[in-house]
Amino acid sequence: MSSHELRLEGLAVRYGHASAVTGLNLTAPGGTVTALVGPNGAGKSSALLAAYGSVPSTGRVFLDGEDVSRLKAAARARAGIAVVPQGRQLFPKLNVADNLQVMAELLGLPRSAVDIAIDRFPILRTRLKSLVGVLSGGEQQMLVVSRALMGSPRVLLLDEMMTGLAPLIVQELLRTVTQLAAEGVAVLMAEPALGAVRGGVARGYVLVRGEVVATCEDGGKALDAVYQSKMGVLKTAAH
Numbered sequence: 001m002s003s004h005e006l007r008l009e010g011l012a013v014r015y016g017h018a019s020a021v022t023g024l025n026l027t028a029p030g031g032t033v034t035a036l037v038g039p040n041g042a043g044k045s046s047a048l049l050a051a052y053g054s055v056p057s058t059g060r061v062f063l064d065g066e067d068v069s070r071l072k073a074a075a076r077a078r079a080g081i082a083v084v085p086q087g088r089q090l091f092p093k094l095n096v097a098d099n100l101q102v103m104a105e106l107l108g109l110p111r112s113a114v115d116i117a118i119d120r121f122p123i124l125r126t127r128l129k130s131l132v133g134v135l136s137g138g139e140q141q142m143l144v145v146s147r148a149l150m151g152s153p154r155v156l157l158l159d160e161m162m163t164g165l166a167p168l169i170v171q172e173l174l175r176t177v178t179q180l181a182a183e184g185v186a187v188l189m190a191e192p193a194l195g196a197v198r199g200g201v202a203r204g205y206v207l208v209r210g211e212v213v214a215t216c217e218d219g220g221k222a223l224d225a226v227y228q229s230k231m232g233v234l235k236t237a238a239h
């Protein structure tokens with residue numbers, strides 16, 4: 001079983017004159033879940049989308065040591081980087097099976113890949129012909145995770161995956177994600193607060209205004225404490 005790695009070196013994202021991410025250095029090794037925590041607007045989504053290749057950036061992105069910075073998003077997806085985007089980006093007027101088929105085609109996978117993806121969460125099989133727009137938030141998120149895993153990715157980027165979901169769904173998704181990490185997938189999870197997922201996180205980075213202000217290798221609980229203390233300092237400084 002091989003363990004994968006995502007490495008970002010000097011990653012920077014700008015929107016016009018505004019800087020969203022500045023010189024981000026980060027490593028997400030397989031075997032564990034790495035978190036990227038930070039308040040709204042910190043640049044978490046921008047960093048993940050830049051790693052995936054769907055927003056322009058400077059700096060370098062390495063997948064298992066290989067520089068993929070020059071590849072477009074579709075090529076990075078085929079190389080093994082998958083994303084669960086904030087807002088899910090499903091096709092609400094297509095059914096569950098057809099949403100998965102779109103990704104199968106993007107990745108050049110056979111029709112059987114759709115069946116395998118559906119079986120990842122049993123509830124999806126019962127909703128196969130349902131339009132995605134009528135699924136619950138939890139069902140939609142399971143579909144997005146199944147879709148992200150279709151190409152057996154080496155790197156999995158999760159952008160606020162747990163926001164607004166019921167605790168039972170959060171725990172089910174967290175089990176799936178920690179299992180994938182244990183199998184060697186490099187998992188990078190961006191969240192504005194660790195909350196219920198603390199237990200699944202092994203290490204992480206605190207991002208504020210596009211910059212890493214702290215790192216932690218001692219588990220989710222310790223990372224949360226570091227994050228809280230950084231936010232406290234920022235609040236105090238603002239007063």
Ligand SMILES: Nc1ncnc2c1ncn2[C@@H]1O[C@H](COP(=O)(O)OP(=O)(O)OP(=O)(O)O)[C@@H](O)[C@H]1O
Nearest residue numbers: 015020038039040041042043044045046047086192
């Ligand atoms: N498409 C865009 N055009 C212009 N500015 C943007 C765009 N996307 C994000 N930004 C800005 O970049 C900064 C970082 O946003 P980003 O969404 O990456 O942060 P975030 O940490 O993911 O926040 P959130 O939790 O609110 O999604 C913010 O100031 C945001 O307003």
